[in-house]
Amino acid sequence: MAALTFFHSTMNAGKSTHLLQAAHGYSEGGGNALLFTSAIDNRAGVGRIASRIGIAADAYPLHAGEDLFDIVARSIALAPVSAVLIDEVQFLSPAQIQQAAKIVDHFQIPVLAFGIKNNSLGQLFGPAVCELLAIADVIKEIERVCHCGRKATMILRYDPSGQAVKAGAVVEIGGEDRYISVCRPHWMEGDIGPTRRAALVPDAVAA
Incomplete structure (x- = not known):
């Protein structure tokens, strides 16, 4: 059963490594995983997911206001999609989190969202995290x-x-x-x- 899964942690806990390992797993199995990251995060370059252990991959840089569901729907029209993987999900909007859930429900493909739960002020990072905690099917901590x-x-x-x-x-x-x-x-x-x-x-x- 497809699910919207939120993988959360503090900083430098290997979130991007977990995402890239998941993407590799889908590829090794002959699948096609779509990778997304927030356009705000340009540390490795816009549209680039990089792990501190040296692995990296290109991803679609999602901007504020873009419709994640529509982007994935257009991709599915061209070729089957096995999963959607999202890095730095804390920078997305609540609407984009709802679109991620719609992808799961409409297309029955898993969405794996990786991000930071708390900010440095000791609060939930922002509205996207609040939305994920409210509607995610599965919530997992990377310790x-x-x-x-x-x-x-x-x-x-x-x-x-x-x-x-x-x-x-x-x-x-x-x-x-x-x-x-x-x-x-x-x-x-x-x-x-x-x-x-x-x-x-x-x-x-x-x-």
């Missing part, structure tokens, strides 16, 4: 470990001196070196851990 060994459930943003930043803009594309995934207690404490502290620029810490 990551905090520097203390506990499961990381929060994203901590920090400034050049290592101090936690819990205000301001949520989205900062390309600022991965200013974020770390931590457990809730260390998010509350603003503790980035010994490895990140050791990598801080001494002048910034002194300031």
Whole structure:
């Protein structure tokens, strides 16, 4: 039975790796998986899904206002589609999440959506995540470990001196070196851990 599945995690937990592995699995089985990513995310180039372990693939860069269902329907008219895989789903709109569900229900093909659940302010990332949590058939967590060994459930943003930043803009594309995934207690404490502290620029810490 086809399903809309939301794979969520904190940052640097291997979401893109999981997506690319799934795409490879469909390809190896003779299937055709359509890959999408948000046009907002240009870290590896617009329309490019890249994993930190060195694998990558081209994807359709979905812009705000585009109809995901219509795009997939046009593709299905040309060739069978085995699945739809979406990276950085937190940047989509609630309407596009509803369109993803419509793909599952109308065409009976699975949609696998990968994204971040919480932002660095300790809130759900945005309306798309809220919509997914409400209507997804399956919700799965991709786990990551905090520097203390506990499961990381929060994203901590920090400034050049290592101090936690819990205000301001949520989205900062390309600022991965200013974020770390931590457990809730260390998010509350603003503790980035010994490895990140050791990598801080001494002048910034002194300031």
